[in-house]
Amino acid sequence: MDVDAFVLAHRGTWDRLEYLTKHRRRLSGAEADELVDLYQRVSTHLSMVRSSSNDSVLIGRLSTLVARGRAAVTGAHAPLSREFVRFWTVSFPVVAYRAWRWWLGSALVFLLIAALFAVWVANNPDVQAAIGTPESIRQIVDHDFESYYSDHPAGLFALQVWVNNAWIAVQCIAYAIVLGLPIPFVLYSNAANVGVMAGLMFGAGKGGFMLGLLMPHGLLELTAVFLAAGVGMRLGWSVIAPGDRPRGQVLAEQGRAVVAVAAGLVVMLLVAGLIEALVTPSPLPTWARIGIGVIAEGAFLYYIIYFGRRADAVGDAGDLADAPDVVPTA
Secondary structure, eight states: OOHHHHHHHHHHHHHHHHHHHHTGGGOOHHHHHHHHHHHHHHHHHHHHHHHHOOOHHHHHHHHHHHHHHHHHHHOOOOOHHHHHHHIIIIIHHHHHHHTHHHHHHHHHHHHHHHHHHHHHHHTOHHHHHHHOOHHHHHHIIIIIHHHTTTSSOHHHHHHHHHHHHHHHHHHHHHGGGGTTTTHHHHHHHHHHHHHHHHHHHHHTTOHHHHHHHHHHHHHHHHHHHHHHHHHHHHHHHHHHOOTTSOHHHHHHHHHHHHHHHHHHHHHHHHHHHHHHHHTTTSSSOHHHHHHHHHHHHHHHHHHHHHHHHHHHHTTOOOOOTTOOSSOOOO
């Protein structure tokens, strides 16, 4: 290829495309059509130069020009701030809202299992004896349970709590990869642990004391776990029953929904961890501490219902505007 002749023949086209991209916000209809045509032509020029010449300067100029033309034709990406606002007002709340049956079902089953274990342990001395000696149970009931919330500096404890709670939620999110099949076992294990502790505390007549320590942070914390479990199992079900859409398309959409929820859970669990570190062990009266937990839970549910229902009403599923229809493959 004679590079000089090629540049001389097409320089006017490149200059015209550069002019149109710089003034893309003020183009007439005819100029917009011209922009599309020139973008396609210059893309062809770039391919020809790359295959026939090693002129890095020319390749660089055409590459930049084609990139600017593509941005002008397809539209620039939304500002990061707009994406941030959309995530918190559409993507996260509408995914949570649409999966409400799944995480409500997870909550009901979890609480039922925990209650059954609590009743079983509280009313069976033999079961308590199998758990530990009377002295060790007394140590847990009278000291260890309360000191768990106050033995460490608040900042360190908040981080520890956040990591612990995040790990449970992350397991639920991660198990979405295997269609959510292990999630019921994760919920069962944690429900059993909560139930056993509740049984020991209620059996010792300290059930109210336990609830006073758990409820401030536990409402929001458990809601995060139930939400993670719900969207994970919903993804698995979408593979079994995709409806009238291609299974790959539904799986890809639900997979992106799981990612959106995972990002939202980071903030949820951070708030729950801060409440557990700063409010639960505080000298505030029990009613005030529980009230803070109820307010945090109520605010979260209102947020999900308000923004989620609004997005759902207009048919916005919170998915990416340019999302692919299937799961990417190698």
